[in-house]
Amino acid sequence: MQRTGGELVLDSLKAAGVDTAFGIISVHNIPIFDAMAREAGVRLVPARTEHGAAAMADGFARATGRLAAVITSTGVGAANAAGPLLEAFSASSPLIHVTGQVDAAYLDEDRAFLHGAKDQLAMLDRVGKAGLRAASTEEIPSVMRRAIHLAWSGRPGPVSVEIPIDQQYRAIDAPAMEPIRRLEPVTPAARDVEHAAALIRQAKRPLIWAGGGTIAAGASDAIRKLAERIGAGVLTTASGRGSLPEDHPQCVGFFVVDAAAIELYQQSDLLLAVGTRFRGNETRNWQLPLPSPRIQVDVDLSLLGRNYPIDIGIGADARLTLLALLESVSDSPDPTWLTRVAEAGRAARARARxxxxxxxxxxxxxxxxxxxxxxxxxxxxxxxxxxxxxxxxxxxxxxxxxxxxxxxxxxxxxxxxxxxxxxxxxxxxxxxxxxxxxxxxxxxxxxxxxxxxxxxxxxxxxxxxxxxxxxxxxxxxxxxxxxxxxxxxxxxxxxxxxxxxxxxxxxxxxxxxxxxxxxxxxxxxxxxxxxxxxxxxxxxxxxxxxxxx
The missing domain is CATH 3.40.50.970 (Thiamin diphosphate (ThDP)-binding fold, Pyr/PP domains)
Known part of the structure; x- marks a missing residue:
């Protein structure tokens, strides 16, 4: 079956379940837009700026938990999306950014081609999870598949793909696109779960610090069940809000630097940190006296122990890890500790009000x-x-x-x-x-x-x-x-x-x-x-x- 490069981009998005794309049409991406106009399956939302289009794709991904797509022009058009791509990277949003490039014959020659840019790929690589190039029409399916898997896998993030404009127009014989499915989540090692469970069983005054990784993994119900079972107070980061309803009596919320929270840290005998990087602005630049021992759960192994020393690090999916911990601990809430947690939440809110x-x-x-x-x-x-x-x-x-x-x-x-x-x-x-x-x-x-x-x-x-x-x-x-x-x-x-x-x-x-x-x-x-x-x-x-x- 003959498919143009623009149609292969569309096929890849549809194979990954993408049904909405944001972007601005340009002479350096018009074959992709034309494919979307001729063939059903992906709604186009035409933004007014590339900055706005990329931010919309980010918002779509955060609100739905689904892969989002943004399509921009090359050169300045791609650069206009750089800020929101960096934002999406900071927020760990799964996003595919497709942009154009000059004709394949002039790639990397900096010959002042229309809309050309100096080392565009390096720029896109620096502001996201990765920047990839499909240098020929034949490469588009495999590069798009790799980009989509990268955007989904581990700590999610934006991945950019640049495609020369002549390769978007060019048609080749291509087989039907196979579905692009998410990789299976990483299962925690049984030994790590048992070590963590042993520390939790010893704790009388536990705290849970829930970050955005909790929500990305769909672990909110698991974190509620674990918090209720072990009697833990729950603090959230800005990205972790909603991990536990903020009217739940055990939810202190996003008051991690409040004086009432600091008192809890000093009284607590365990911190379970889930899906968080311990960002500087949320820890007073890593000066908060967080409790120990500390257990950190994150799908990104490079984040374990990076900003705070930890006793146990579990590099795995947050939901699967919490479910495994639930099977390894028994009911042990301390009413006195839960009263302190509730009082701390009320005190922090009163101070802010x-x-x-x-x-x-x-x-x-x-x-x-x-x-x-x-x-x-x-x-x-x-x-x-x-x-x-x-x-x-x-x-x-x-x-x-x-x-x-x-x-x-x-x-x-x-x-x-x-x-x-x-x-x-x-x-x-x-x-x-x-x-x-x-x-x-x-x-x-x-x-x-x-x-x-x-x-x-x-x-x-x-x-x-x-x-x-x-x-x-x-x-x-x-x-x-x-x-x-x-x-x-x-x-x-x-x-x-x-x-x-x-x-x-x-x-x-x-x-x-x-x-x-x-x-x-x-x-x-x-x-x-x-x-x-x-x-x-x-x-x-x-x-x-x-x-x-």
Missing amino acids: ATLGPYERVLDDLRTTLAREAIVVRDVTIPATTWGGRLLETYQPRTALYSATYAIGMGVGLAIGAAIGQPDRDVVLLAGDGGFVTALGELGTAAQERARLRVILFNDGGYGILRNLQDTHFDGRRFGVDLTTPDFLRLADSFGVWSGQIRSAVETAPVLKEALQQEGPALVEVDMQAVGPMAIPFTGSARLVPGRS
């Missing part, structure tokens, strides 16, 4: 208005970072998405991708004006696709966190933080998007309810100057400005 001022009402009305299964996406802004990332309770896996690199502007694409991947759920984006403006063109994508996205836009006229940092640490000198912003309500109207405004915290519930009734996207602007300041200005960690106090 005391900083919010009028935004406590915004928080509570948002939570009561949203369904438990709603997906909340956080860009980097004061409300999202302070209460959105900790106090706005999360109850299910894959319902708390955020910028893992803490770069502004990622949230817009993540939220659109999540809304397209989960069309029957409400998706809410918490964004600031500074970050939203960097990606506001993608509001057109949301409108065009009729995505069920509700943007809650906190407008403080600039970069609020940096403004507060300057006020606190730079004698009030403000530079580069006060921005001119558009009329967001009129902007939304120009795209045919419903909009509303909140100027007082008491207006939150009625405006949100109306936004949630819209069939397509909606935008709610929160006028932060009118609502008022937080009780305690948020300046982030003092480690953001080393050398100043």
Whole structure:
């Protein structure tokens, strides 16, 4: 059967179960888009920028747990996707990025071919899990298969494939594409499980630290059962939110650096860390006094013991490991310890609430208005970072998405991708004006696709966190933080998007309810100057400005 290179790319995506691709059409990828237009099976979501397209694919993958695809042009087009690819790598999102290249005869010659780039493959390799090249049409099926397996295997991540444009047009005789299936998860060694179980059986005051690997492995139910059986308190990373419902009495949540959590560390006699890297910002740059002995479970062997010494490292699938541990331990909860865990969770939440001022009402009305299964996406802004990332309770896996690199502007694409991947759920984006403006063109994508996205836009006229940092640490000198912003309500109207405004915290519930009734996207602007300041200005960690106090 004759198939062009573009058709072979499509065949590969379909063989892996991909049904949605995000991207921007170009003269260096048009054969792939043409194949998608002629043959059913993969929906195309045309974004406005490569940055937005890659972020959408990332959001789709995080919200669904499925492989996502993004297609960009070569050169600057591919470079525009580099930031979101790095974001997807940080978030461990399985993603396939297909990009073009110059004609095969001119590869690696840097002869100023249209859309050519200096060593594009090396750039793509550095910002993701791997960068591969299918130099000929014949190589496309095998390279795509390898890329998809790489994206899925071990710690998931984005893999890029570049294909010369002439090889996308070229047709060859090709057999029918065999299904591309995920590799079987890695089973833990019985000896490692028994050693870990022995430590757990000895513990009276255990803690579990649940990271994003817990959710990636589908291990949430297993972690709940194990926590309840051994009487463990559960702390989560930002990526691990939803591993255990945050209204569960044993869930302390994402308060890993709070004083109440530190007291637990000092009292605990065991830490079981599952699917986590112990990121610097979540451990005070590895200075938190985490309990010992420590057991670390991660599918990526290179992460075991990298940031904290461990007593036992299990390089295997998190779900299979937790299920094996469940079979090896018995019920042993200590009521006194569970009371301390619950008290620590309440104390941490109370401390955070005391900083919010009028935004406590915004928080509570948002939570009561949203369904438990709603997906909340956080860009980097004061409300999202302070209460959105900790106090706005999360109850299910894959319902708390955020910028893992803490770069502004990622949230817009993540939220659109999540809304397209989960069309029957409400998706809410918490964004600031500074970050939203960097990606506001993608509001057109949301409108065009009729995505069920509700943007809650906190407008403080600039970069609020940096403004507060300057006020606190730079004698009030403000530079580069006060921005001119558009009329967001009129902007939304120009795209045919419903909009509303909140100027007082008491207006939150009625405006949100109306936004949630819209069939397509909606935008709610929160006028932060009118609502008022937080009780305690948020300046982030003092480690953001080393050398100043």
